Amino acid sequence: MPAFSPAEYSAILLSLKVSLVATLISLPFGFLAAYFLSYGRFRGRLALDVLVNLPLTLPPVVIGYLLLLLLGRHGWLGRTLAALGVSVLFTWKAAVIATAVVGFPLMVRAIRVGMEAIDPRLIQASRALGAGPVDCLLTVILPLSARGLVAGSVLMFARGLGEFGATIIVAGNIPGVTQTIPLAIYDYASSPGGDPMALALCLVSIVLSVAVLLIHEQLGRRMTRLD
Amino acid sequence: MELRLATHKQFGAFSLDLDLVIQGEACGIFGPSGSGKSTLVSLVSGLLRPDRGSILLDGTPLFDSGSQIDVAPNRRRIGIVFQQPSLFPHLSVRGNLLYGLKRCAPEHRRIEMDSLVRVLQLEPLLERGVNNLSGGERQRVAIGRAVLSNPRLLLMDEPLSALDDHLRFQIISHLKAVCREFRIPFLFISHSMLEMRLMTDQVIALAGGRVAAQTTTERLARERMGLSPVGYINLLRLEDMRLEGGASVYRWAGGELVLPGGEREASGGLFELSSKDIILFKRHPEAISARNLLACTVVSLFESGSRMGVELASGGGRLIAEIVPAAARDLEIVPGSTLFAAIKASAFRRLAVPGPGAALPEPERAG
Numbered sequence: 001m002p003a004f005s006p007a008e009y010s011a012i013l014l015s016l017k018v019s020l021v022a023t024l025i026s027l028p029f030g031f032l033a034a035y036f037l038s039y040g041r042f043r044g045r046l047a048l049d050v051l052v053n054l055p056l057t058l059p060p061v062v063i064g065y066l067l068l069l070l071l072g073r074h075g076w077l078g079r080t081l082a083a084l085g086v087s088v089l090f091t092w093k094a095a096v097i098a099t100a101v102v103g104f105p106l107m108v109r110a111i112r113v114g115m116e117a118i119d120p121r122l123i124q125a126s127r128a129l130g131a132g133p134v135d136c137l138l139t140v141i142l143p144l145s146a147r148g149l150v151a152g153s154v155l156m157f158a159r160g161l162g163e164f165g166a167t168i169i170v171a172g173n174i175p176g177v178t179q180t181i182p183l184a185i186y187d188y189a190s191s192p193g194g195d196p197m198a199l200a201l202c203l204v205s206i207v208l209s210v211a212v213l214l215i216h217e218q219l220g221r222r223m224t225r226l227d
Numbered sequence: 228m229e230l231r232l233a234t235h236k237q238f239g240a241f242s243l244d245l246d247l248v249i250q251g252e253a254c255g256i257f258g259p260s261g262s263g264k265s266t267l268v269s270l271v272s273g274l275l276r277p278d279r280g281s282i283l284l285d286g287t288p289l290f291d292s293g294s295q296i297d298v299a300p301n302r303r304r305i306g307i308v309f310q311q312p313s314l315f316p317h318l319s320v321r322g323n324l325l326y327g328l329k330r331c332a333p334e335h336r337r338i339e340m341d342s343l344v345r346v347l348q349l350e351p352l353l354e355r356g357v358n359n360l361s362g363g364e365r366q367r368v369a370i371g372r373a374v375l376s377n378p379r380l381l382l383m384d385e386p387l388s389a390l391d392d393h394l395r396f397q398i399i400s401h402l403k404a405v406c407r408e409f410r411i412p413f414l415f416i417s418h419s420m421l422e423m424r425l426m427t428d429q430v431i432a433l434a435g436g437r438v439a440a441q442t443t444t445e446r447l448a449r450e451r452m453g454l455s456p457v458g459y460i461n462l463l464r465l466e467d468m469r470l471e472g473g474a475s476v477y478r479w480a481g482g483e484l485v486l487p488g489g490e491r492e493a494s495g496g497l498f499e500l501s502s503k504d505i506i507l508f509k510r511h512p513e514a515i516s517a518r519n520l521l522a523c524t525v526v527s528l529f530e531s532g533s534r535m536g537v538e539l540a541s542g543g544g545r546l547i548a549e550i551v552p553a554a555a556r557d558l559e560i561v562p563g564s565t566l567f568a569a570i571k572a573s574a575f576r577r578l579a580v581p582g583p584g585a586a587l588p589e590p591e592r593a594g
Contacts, residue, residue, distance in 0.1 A: 124309075
């Protein structure tokens with residue numbers, strides 16, 4: 001197995017960092033989206049459902065390109081951020097945004113599965129006992145969604161480690177800056193003599209994925225015991 | 228308590244049209260499943276919105292489609308005990324009990340944790356998780372949780388249906404104990420005539436989404452005698468059991484009743500006896516296998532379906548027997564007649580044993 005250079009180590013660390021940050025940022029939004037989709041009765045619920053799930057079926061490259069337009073110098077979000085002196089494109093922050101958007105539907109789905117399994121009478125009981133909607137959300141729905149939140153986070157984190165299509169468009173493939181594991185593999189695979197390195201990084205990917213799945217399994221078991 | 232309801236609610240082909248006034252501290256809502264009982268609970272508690280109409284509790288509107296009032300369920304101060312205990316699985320027993328109390332404004336706090344825990348005997352359960360409780364314990368915690376929210380009105384929606392017979396009567400005692408002790412007005416919803424008679428003396432009968440009758444529980448039970456396959460259920464409180472010649476002999480209303488031997492160690496309890504299991508004789512039958520022969524006076528006669536109910540007084544007790552109208556004519560039964568009632572020892576069925584601390588449920592008597 002070839003020895004990794006600092007560039008490979010930084011790719012591994014960056015992958016972990018981007019995925020972790022994207023997951024943590026998405027968590028509150030994912031929880032709220034799941035809540036509105038599970039319990040909300042409002043006009044435009046279907047539109048929200050489609051919007052949240054769209055990244056699941058759209059090619060990641062399309063998402064990346066749309067984000068590029070949105071965050072670019074002429075995009076409305078890009079303009080606002082530029083006015084605040086923040087530049088996002090071709091930095092690790094862009095990778096976080098791409099990863100968050102692509103993984104979001106997976107997270108929302110997993111949280112919803114947990115949330116919709118909550119006995120509706122518990123919610124009714126909390127309302128009759130004097131809890132308002134927000135109180136009920138925080139003291140009944142949130143704690144009872146814990147399992148879904150964990151499952152959704154793990155799923156999104158694992159998905160984020162592999163994010164490629166959207167990331168390469170908005171963040172580029174700059175070694176040491178925005179190059180994550182999949183982008184590094186892409187580089188090695190398309191350059192002569194890069195196969196051993198590409199394979200080694202593939203191995204790292206497999207190890208990380210297996211580790212994440214094992215952690216998920218372990219957490220799930222512990223939560224079942226607590227019930 | 229005064230609850231005024233004039234509401235309309237449509238669910239596809241089923242419509243619920245209620246127009247009623249409930250006064251007093253306790254009222255039953257009786258009806259078969261699908262008659263609209265649970266919908267009524269949801270409308271009053273605010274979990275469901277009527278299409279139109281108004282709901283007033285003690286003069287204050289909870290809902291009024293005319294003036295667009297719809298008080299949120301958490302502001303109505305109406306407690307609910309559901310059929311399933313529906314305890315919060317992530318909280319301990321104490322956490323569940325305090326959930327409503329914490330959210331009750333200080334000026335409305337009348338019932339405190341300590342006195343409730345005493346009345347419902349919850350002390351040993353407080354620190355336990357709700358998933359390690361038995362069915363009866365869970366329902367007791369659910370009752371406590373609703374009561375501690377200091378409601379103006381307690382709605383009990385079939386709170387006993389998920390329990391077995393033995394537990395059911397224990398829980399009835401607890402329900403009555405808390406409602407009496409803390410003076411909480413309640414609506415008791417059930418499809419069981421027996422539960423209804425143990426809980427309340429006023430009742431509203433629902434059928435097909437309409438009010439079929441607003442009457443006393445006793446009168447409703449008598450009216451239903453002829454329709455019910457089990458007839459009218461006499462509730463008897465038997466006491467001071469002694470064994471005699473292989474049979475159990477109990478004291479009842481100044482006389483004695485003989486039941487099959489081999490009974491439990493309990494010395495008394497609440498028993499049921501169907502009106503169909505009483506045979507009436509005009510004169511004293513000399514030889515008869517039934518172990519109980521009571522000299523009775525006819526108090527009243529009433530018709531129920533194709534049957535005739537005979538209200539009998541024996542010693543200090545009352546019994547209702549049912550006969551066909553032809554039998555009433557042949558035996559010339561009129562109020563004041565004296566008759567002999569024969570009851571087989573095995574016709575009695577035990578409903579409840581007095582538990583430690585919990586009193587026996589006392590049947591409500593219509594005034």
